[in-house]
Amino acid sequence: MRNTLLGVLVLIVIASPATAQQSGIPPKPLPSTADSAARTIADSIALMKEFEKITTAAKPAPAAISSAQGSTNPRMMPDFSAVGDLVGDLSPKRSTQADNSRFGVREVELSVQSVVDPYFRADFFLGINDSEKISIEQAFLTTTALPAGVQAKLGRFLMPLGKQNTTHRHDLHTVEYPYVLQRFLSDDGLKGTGVTTSMVMAPFGFYQELIVGVVDHFIDTPDGLTVDKPVNRNLDGLGYSARLRSYVDISQNANIELSASAMTGKVAQPLVASFTTADNVTASAVGARQSVIGMDFTYRWKPLQQGIYRSFILQAEVMRQLNERNPTLPALSPLFDPAPGFIRGYAGPTRDYTGGYVFARWQLSQRLYLGGRYDNVQDPMAAGATLTAGSAVLEWFPSDFSKLVASYERVNQGSATGLDRLLLQAVFSVGPHKPHPF
Amino acid sequence: MNVRQWIAVVGLVVPTVMQAQLKVVTSTTDLFDIASAVGGDKVKASHIGEGFQDPHFIEAKPSFVLQLRNADVWAFVGLELEIGWMPLLLDGARNPKIQLGGSGYVDVSKAMPVIDVPRGSVDRSMGDVHPLGNPHYWLDPENGRRIAKLFLAKFSELDPKNAAEYAANEKAFETKLGAAESAWQAQLATIKGKPVVAWHTSWNYFAEYTGMRIVAYMEPKPGVPPSPSHLLQVVQAVKASGAKVIIMEPFYDRKVADLVARQTGATVLILPPSVGGVPGITSYLQLMQHDVTELSTRVK
Structure with missing residues (x-):
């Protein structure tokens, strides 16, 4: 009975925070100084010898050391890791997954990461799932030795557009990306293939980072659409992006981040009816300019001493999608024989859309977090009908290498009856310890 | 000019x-x-x-x-x-x-x-x-x-x-x-061989230096929060060894340690593992002096 009581008490108190204590370290007093130049050199050499003696006398540390960019073994093998992302959909009416599954392996991500040479680091992420089989999620080279604090990234990567898009889907605090990202960018994060360059600066005394990039194209052409000519045939059809991050510490325990992003490029938009163009292409789509501009805000609170038990994040992001209304349509082929009622017209979006979300997450105990999100999007996939959703998320981290999530969501769109979604997620990884995302 | x-x-x-x-x-x-x-x-x-x-x-x-x-x-x-x-x-x-x-x-x-x-x-x-x-x-x-x-x-x-x-x-x-x-040699002599409980493995070097004997850890495994079943084992270890002190860092939740202390009669000792860990400890020398002194006082 006594043991049972003890167990119950432990369960109750285990979720409570530690008491707070704070202290600072005063500046060091100035020490005594100087000797003659000759003695300096002699002493220095002697001391270097003494240090060498000490280090050789010390018990050898095992193998290699962990490093920022290095592998953790002396044979210079890259770091290999794998992440499993399982999703269960127990929504009462039906599965809300694209493949209608109730339980599925959403993705297995394999990664290989290593330093290439004194100038580059390489990161490869392969995604494996039932629908796409194997795909190159990300594969990029990062410079490590450019002057003036400039860093370039070449290859395929998550586009620095908005706050959450740069986070791998399995690392999100929610099961899925916010709806504004899903509708304006991509279900599983917008990736681009090209180059970005970034520079860290502090002209106003706080951290700022400017990232500019150019990639092969903005949004992937949807399956089933054939464009009259590649959207990136001309340079103005490539995807161009810019992001300015500003970060300020409010105190030791709290900070805010306010950033602005923009991306533009030509994307494939549907025609009213497909036809044969003067270039003898049967086109069902035309390239039209689309841009997304956005602002994001994050407030973080994490008391340093209680940081392993308590934290809070408030995040909000708003985006506006700007669409070209009247793109130039391709000319008809003189040989094209239109069916009765044929209209040579543009069926893409003829208005702009706005969307956003607010997300908050509170840490309940060392391993348990409770979050909630509210989404509001003018849905381009539903002619601008407003989609609203409210969700609650409970995250439990048994360790740094596994996560279990339960999520309830209520989605409303137009006059249709609301949809209740109950999602479960398990994420687990093997391989070297990765840095905690910030 | x-x-x-x-x-x-x-x-x-x-x-x-x-x-x-x-x-x-x-x-x-x-x-x-x-x-x-x-x-x-x-x-x-x-x-x-x-x-x-x-x-x-x-x-x-x-x-x-x-x-x-x-x-x-x-x-x-x-x-x-x-x-x-x-x-x-x-x-x-x-x-x-x-x-x-x-x-x-x-x-x-x-x-x-x-x-x-x-x-x-x-x-x-x-x-x-x-x-x-x-x-x-x-x-x-x-x-x-x-x-x-x-x-x-x-x-x-x-x-x-x-x-x-x-x-x-x-x-x-x-x-x-x-x-x-030299000044704290007498205190080290007091500590030597005394059984203690530590929260994390962060005190292993300190144990080698002072001679204190860590008989149990509050964490069942490094970085893993204490489970009720593990705490029962800790309680048993404290009673069996006669440990008087549960050493823990200032950033851990002391309520769990207090619970074990109440069950065993041991006391919880918040020892800073680093400079600035508690108010007034502003140098490495003060840190070592403080930790040795506090521990020697508690394990007597």
């Missing part, structure tokens, strides 16, 4: 610029304090983590990137203590001097005799185990000396013209540490 005045101003400013201090950033307050003691006014030292903060779980804030981007020296504990945040900061800093292979990249663990190196295969079922060994080595004064000598060598290498001053500072540090150690 006439020409002579301009010359005078330039004459004052130029030497100041030429005598630029080494910019040293350390991951912990302990390394910061020793680096400051050795570097004196020839270095400008700062630190990332605070002494009352769990060094495993520091956030990689962008403001730390600004601290690191102009650093001449980045000194860190190593042995994967900083693995959860250091890579992001070094990547963001874009400072070749403090990258692996750079002249200012100082993995302090390289100069340490490391304990608790796992033998055989290691996997995550063992908890947040450090596969390269226990990183909390600074809690042995002998390793404090090694850290000081390492800074002496590094600062002398990067700034040879001030090597003599660094040497004098390091010698002064050793002298003070030696005097302090």
Whole structure:
């Protein structure tokens, strides 16, 4: 009975925070100084010898050391890791997954990461799932030795557009990306293939980072659409992006981040009816300019001493999608024989859309977090009908290498009856310890 | 302002610029304090983590990137203590001097005799185990000396013209540490062989130094929060060994330790593992003095 009581008490108190204590370290007093130049050199050499003696006398540390960019073994093998992302959909009416599954392996991500040479680091992420089989999620080279604090990234990567898009889907605090990202960018994060360059600066005394990039194209052409000519045939059809991050510490325990992003490029938009163009292409789509501009805000609170038990994040992001209304349509082929009622017209979006979300997450105990999100999007996939959703998320981290999530969501769109979604997620990884995302 | 005045101003400013201090950033307050003691006014030292903060779980804030981007020296504990945040900061800093292979990249663990190196295969079922060994080595004064000598060598290498001053500072540090150690020998004798409970493996070097005997850990495995069944085992271990003290860091939840204390009659002792861990502990010497004194008082 006594043991049972003890167990119950432990369960109750285990979720409570530690008491707070704070202290600072005063500046060091100035020490005594100087000797003659000759003695300096002699002493220095002697001391270097003494240090060498000490280090050789010390018990050898095992193998290699962990490093920022290095592998953790002396044979210079890259770091290999794998992440499993399982999703269960127990929504009462039906599965809300694209493949209608109730339980599925959403993705297995394999990664290989290593330093290439004194100038580059390489990161490869392969995604494996039932629908796409194997795909190159990300594969990029990062410079490590450019002057003036400039860093370039070449290859395929998550586009620095908005706050959450740069986070791998399995690392999100929610099961899925916010709806504004899903509708304006991509279900599983917008990736681009090209180059970005970034520079860290502090002209106003706080951290700022400017990232500019150019990639092969903005949004992937949807399956089933054939464009009259590649959207990136001309340079103005490539995807161009810019992001300015500003970060300020409010105190030791709290900070805010306010950033602005923009991306533009030509994307494939549907025609009213497909036809044969003067270039003898049967086109069902035309390239039209689309841009997304956005602002994001994050407030973080994490008391340093209680940081392993308590934290809070408030995040909000708003985006506006700007669409070209009247793109130039391709000319008809003189040989094209239109069916009765044929209209040579543009069926893409003829208005702009706005969307956003607010997300908050509170840490309940060392391993348990409770979050909630509210989404509001003018849905381009539903002619601008407003989609609203409210969700609650409970995250439990048994360790740094596994996560279990339960999520309830209520989605409303137009006059249709609301949809209740109950999602479960398990994420687990093997391989070297990765840095905690910030 | 006439020409002579301009010359005078330039004459004052130029030497100041030429005598630029080494910019040293350390991951912990302990390394910061020793680096400051050795570097004196020839270095400008700062630190990332605070002494009352769990060094495993520091956030990689962008403001730390600004601290690191102009650093001449980045000194860190190593042995994967900083693995959860250091890579992001070094990547963001874009400072070749403090990258692996750079002249200012100082993995302090390289100069340490490391304990608790796992033998055989290691996997995550063992908890947040450090596969390269226990990183909390600074809690042995002998390793404090090694850290000081390492800074002496590094600062002398990067700034040879001030090597003599660094040497004098390091010698002064050793002298003070030696005097302090002599003063607490009686307290060490009190501690030797006494059973204690520790929260985490961070006190293993301190145990080797003081001779205290760790009979149980509050964590069932490194980094894993105590479970009710494990706490029952801890209670049994405390009763069997007669341990009077449960040592824990200021950043852990003491309610769990209090619960064990109530069951066993032991007392919870909050010991700072780092400089600044509790108010008033502002130097490495004070840290060691405080921890030895507090422990010897409680285990009597």
